[in-house]
Amino acid sequence: MSLLLHNAFVHTGEAAFANGAILIEDGRVAWSGALADLPPDRTAATRRDLGGRVVIPGLVNAHTHGGLSACRCACDDGDLFQWAAALRSQTSHLTIEDNRQGCRLAVAEMLRNGITTACDCTRYGAGVFAEVASEMGLRSLSGALANSPELRPAGRPNWPLALDETDEAMARHGADGLARFYLGAHSPYSCTPDLLIEVKSAARERGLPFVIHASENRAETRITLERYGATPIRHLHRLGLLDRSTVLAHCVWVDEEEIDILAETGAAVVHNPASNAKLASGIAPVSALRRAGVPVGLGTDSVVSNNRLDLFQEMKLAVLLQRVSSLDGFAMNAADAFRMATSEGARTLGMERETGRLLPGMAADLVVLEIDHPEGLTPERVVSDLVYRITPREVRDVMVAGRFVVEHGALTLADDRETRPSPRRGTSHPTGTIA
Ligand SMILES: [Zn+2]
Structure with missing residues (x-):
């Protein structure tokens, strides 16, 4: 299973690429960088155009x-x-x-x-x-x-x-x-x-x-x-x-x-x-x-x-x-x-080789964000917005291990209604879960 995410501002956690792309194979990042630098022999079964949105590590x-x-x-x-x-x-x-x-x-x-x-x-x-x-x-x-x-x-x-x-x-x-x-x-x-x-x-x-x-x-x-x-x-x-x-x-x-x-x-x-x-x-x-x-x-x-x-x-x-x-x-x-x-x-957490950056070999854990800027995106503006301006409202899609688990703000693997607060209580013996 391979997927190419393209037409995105990609921040890998180490470097940023204005016309960036990420190639994902079997749940992992196979390649990331500027689309123009994608080696011609690296192809993907599916491509997804991210419409210029920002991609960061999860x-x-x-x-x-x-x-x-x-x-x-x-x-x-x-x-x-x-x-x-x-x-x-x-x-x-x-x-x-x-x-x-x-x-x-x-x-x-x-x-x-x-x-x-x-x-x-x-x-x-x-x-x-x-x-x-x-x-x-x-x-x-x-x-x-x-x-x-x-x-x-x-x-x-x-x-x-x-x-x-x-x-x-x-x-x-x-x-x-x-x-x-x-x-x-x-x-x-x-x-x-x-x-x-x-x-x-x-x-x-x-x-x-x-x-x-x-x-x-x-x-x-x-x-x-x-x-x-x-x-x-x-x-x-x-x-x-x-x-x-x-x-x-x-x-x-x-x-x-x-x-x-x-x-x-x-x-x-x-x-x-x-x-x-x-x-x-x-x-x-x-x-x-x-x-x-x-x-x-x-x-x-x-x-x-x-x-x-x-x-x-x-x-x-x-x-x-x-x-x-x-x-x-x-x-x-x-x-x-x-x-x-x-x-x-x-x-x-001892997981630095697994997640946290979008580099080859690491898990494809990423977030697609709706961020724009009146003067265009640069790495500095993106990081500034990430920390000082945006809220979770700007989160559009979320991928974990190469699978979209949130799309257009909604969960893909769970019933949305079941993940909203409910007053129901369980019936088994109380244990207390404070930690
Ligand atoms: Zn605690």
Whole structure:
């Protein structure tokens, strides 16, 4: 199966081509560049004229909680701990069916918003997000975050249940191609050191990434300091949990030495600017992290702390917040944010060879956007518009692994009506899906 997308402004993530084209073979980019440079022997069974629209790599949402889309607006106020307490009381009735419905809503919203890869977290039902995502055409890295019941009492213990669910899901999705898995722990403050070590060891044994929330809120730093005599990053480092396969969500409260630890160990960070602002957590030192060589992706977090799964918003906020917190108008620019939402986001998830750029050999994960400019498109204007101006309304078509999963703004692999919010609730035993 081969397809040539042509008559487009193509930004591959590395270079831009005004009269660009992308040749797709078996779900992968076979060639990309200016149409005039397409070798004459490279032909395609089908051609699609994109009418001068803009093509970019699919966006990577490096941190979210799809299940929580079942309870949009459950809690809009308070800092992280006040918000989490209020959310717990609002979500204790949630069932695995609710989790599944939340995942459907989240995947639908993400695909319509140009997100082609998402890293999802839950407490129960480690395989649910992947099942829904693969069915609807989204690339996923998913799993569950373990926690210690004595430190985080709501709900049933979820370890080693999460391990069994993940092993089962991996066996089920073996040949799927879209679904990958991690093993994770909720945070340094809701997991005992023994549990953290156990989860990381299980991840190492299986060659899986290890995902954890860390240094999200200032009070968290105080808790781990009092309990373990170390701030969260130092604590995780002492336990030997930081390496190139470790993905840390947030890292708002990290000092210079902790930034150096992250850089030396190769751990990656996911920045969630809207969620961190909404929960009064603070502004992560993204510029300093990236300067030190720490890869930083962008995440939306859940709709309960955001309330949109929209990486265009996150790109803009990421730049604006770095500038306003440093009073430096050069602290971060649009190209930085675009990279974080694509190739650098993919790197944080260990998927940089698979997605995030439209280069030969990589997956054909892309977004077709309705962007024009009064003076014509240039690479600078396109990147500027991507970060500062446009919204998901400009997303027209979305392709994942060579297949259009959104066309003219509508999902192609799911019934549109079923992916709209519905008040129905499941009937099985409530587990709670907060993570
Ligand atoms: Zn989270």
